[in-house]
Amino acid sequence: MADRRLQVFNAVVKYGSFTRAAERLFMTQPAVTFQIKQLEEHFNTRLLERGHGYATLTPAGEIVHNYAEKILGLNEEMESRVAELTDELSGTLNIGTSTTIAAYWLPKILEGFKRQFPRVIPRVSVGNSSTVAGRVANRDLDLGLIEIVTDDPSLERRGAAQDELMVICSPSYPLARETSLTASQLLPHPFITREPGNAIRDLADQYFEAAGIAMEEMSIAAELGSLAAVKQLAAEGFGFGIASHAAIQRDIGDGRIAAVPLVPKLYTPLEVIFPKDKFRSRLITTFAEFAAEQLAAGAQR
Numbered sequence: 001m002a003d004r005r006l007q008v009f010n011a012v013v014k015y016g017s018f019t020r021a022a023e024r025l026f027m028t029q030p031a032v033t034f035q036i037k038q039l040e041e042h043f044n045t046r047l048l049e050r051g052h053g054y055a056t057l058t059p060a061g062e063i064v065h066n067y068a069e070k071i072l073g074l075n076e077e078m079e080s081r082v083a084e085l086t087d088e089l090s091g092t093l094n095i096g097t098s099t100t101i102a103a104y105w106l107p108k109i110l111e112g113f114k115r116q117f118p119r120v121i122p123r124v125s126v127g128n129s130s131t132v133a134g135r136v137a138n139r140d141l142d143l144g145l146i147e148i149v150t151d152d153p154s155l156e157r158r159g160a161a162q163d164e165l166m167v168i169c170s171p172s173y174p175l176a177r178e179t180s181l182t183a184s185q186l187l188p189h190p191f192i193t194r195e196p197g198n199a200i201r202d203l204a205d206q207y208f209e210a211a212g213i214a215m216e217e218m219s220i221a222a223e224l225g226s227l228a229a230v231k232q233l234a235a236e237g238f239g240f241g242i243a244s245h246a247a248i249q250r251d252i253g254d255g256r257i258a259a260v261p262l263v264p265k266l267y268t269p270l271e272v273i274f275p276k277d278k279f280r281s282r283l284i285t286t287f288a289e290f291a292a293e294q295l296a297a298g299a300q301r
Contacts, residue, residue, distance in 0.1 A: 090119035096132035147199035160292035161299035176258035183211035190221035190239030
């Protein structure tokens, strides 16, 4: 119901260019330009300074942008409040998740939620935990499911559970014979790790550093962008990896990999995060509570 011109204007400011705003709004660039021109004609002043590939606010644009955010926020709240008069939840839910949660936790969460609320349309974006936290903070996403404890002041967090991290390797690899492993025992072996910014990569780095082992001392076999790739190399005997317990159950059952606990134990947090001070619809609140319950139940299992 909000003025389409304000929605388009807000998108141009948010994404910094007409082109990126058009892509996010699924519009053509001329259509975006037309909406901005209409808004500027309404106020009889220029609101945006155009450059090569970018757009910045004029002083008048700053004023319009401040009010546009308030108007669009109130519009979103109004739509949600009216929709909540009906018993059944519906609408699109923009969820961000870490890669591990997306692969091993989210399918069961979505299945259970869709059975209760079939008219809800989950729209899922997957990235590492740091990326998801940034997108939630920028309000690109309604909420996020991540594996880090963020201290971003613009985010509100809800600790759901924690999952133990294990050393993984081939069942024939020497480490597989151990009942537990310390950082010093792992030092001589090639480490198959994740990409920078990945939550489990950060926790593993901190684990070794707490034991007095600098990451420069580690023999890095590979830095990989997916847990599936880490498990594959570990299963083939190229070294050891570190993975969450929930993510390796099937592989252990199939005999592809062995898992050994760390000493001291290491855990990855499972967190639900929201933008702070933003109106939260019943749909977002209901899904967050459901996801937190499912994460806690899965961690206990």
